[in-house]
Each structure stands twice: as structure tokens, then as C-alpha cells.
Amino acid sequence: MSAQRACGVAELEQDTPLRVELDGVPMAIVKDSDGEIHAIGDTCTHGDISLSEGFVEGKMLECWAHGSAFSLCTGKPLNLPAYEPVPVYAVEIDGDDVLIDPTVTKEV
Numbered sequence: 326m327s328a329q330r331a332c333g334v335a336e337l338e339q340d341t342p343l344r345v346e347l348d349g350v351p352m353a354i355v356k357d358s359d360g361e362i363h364a365i366g367d368t369c370t371h372g373d374i375s376l377s378e379g380f381v382e383g384k385m386l387e388c389w390a391h392g393s394a395f396s397l398c399t400g401k402p403l404n405l406p407a408y409e410p411v412p413v414y415a416v417e418i419d420g421d422d423v424l425i426d427p428t429v430t431k432e433v
């Protein structure tokens with residue numbers, strides 16, 4: 326498996342998560358306030374909630390349900406109630422496209 330197109334760079338609004346599914350793997354793609362693009366697993370590890378419906382603050386994506394914030398860089402929860410990390414995917418930019426391989430998570 327190799328990286329595939331997840332979305333266009335222009336589709337991403339700063340601090341507004343975009344939910345995509347690649348080969349059945351849900352992920353939240355976020356362009357942060359530094360213009361850096363991140364992709365993390367979309368499902369909160371505390372409950373079956375889509376993190377892309379949450380709020381971005383700096384390098385964190387906060388679950389709207391109970392307030393756990395996940396690092397966009399490491400996938401780790403920064404506060405309870407979630408205590409398990411979400412996966413983090415490597416992002417490649419190819420021209421106007423955001424490419425992600427859903428089978429490869431970053432070692433963080």
C-alpha cells in the first residue's frame with residue numbers, strides 16, 4: 326500500500342478538521358495555525374466520537390464529548406478521560422494534494 330490522495334490542500338481551512346476515510350480508516354486532517362498539516366485517527370479512544378467534530382487549539386484536537394484533547398503531533402491524549410493515544414499518519418504534500426498511507430502510522 327502506498328500513500329493515496331486524502332484531499333486537496335485547498336480544501337483544508339485553518340483549525341477546521343476534515344474527516345476522511347481511506348480504505349475504511351477514518352482520520353481527521355487538520356491544518357494548524359502554523360500551516361502544518363496533520364492526520365490523526367478520527368475516533369476518540371474514550372468513546373465512539375468523531376474527533377473531526379471537535380475543536381482545534383494550537384497543536385491539539387479536543388473531543389467535544391468529554392473534553393480530552395489529543396496532540397496532533399503524537400496522538401497522545403493530554404488530559405483525561407481518554408488515556409489511549411490515537412494513531413498518527415504521515416502526511417505528504419504533492420502539489421495541490423494531501424497524500425496519506427492509511428496503513429502506516431508514525432512512530433512517536
Ligand code: FES
Pocket residue numbers: 369370371372373374388389390391392393406407
Ligand atoms: S468520547 Fe471523547 S472524551 Fe469522551
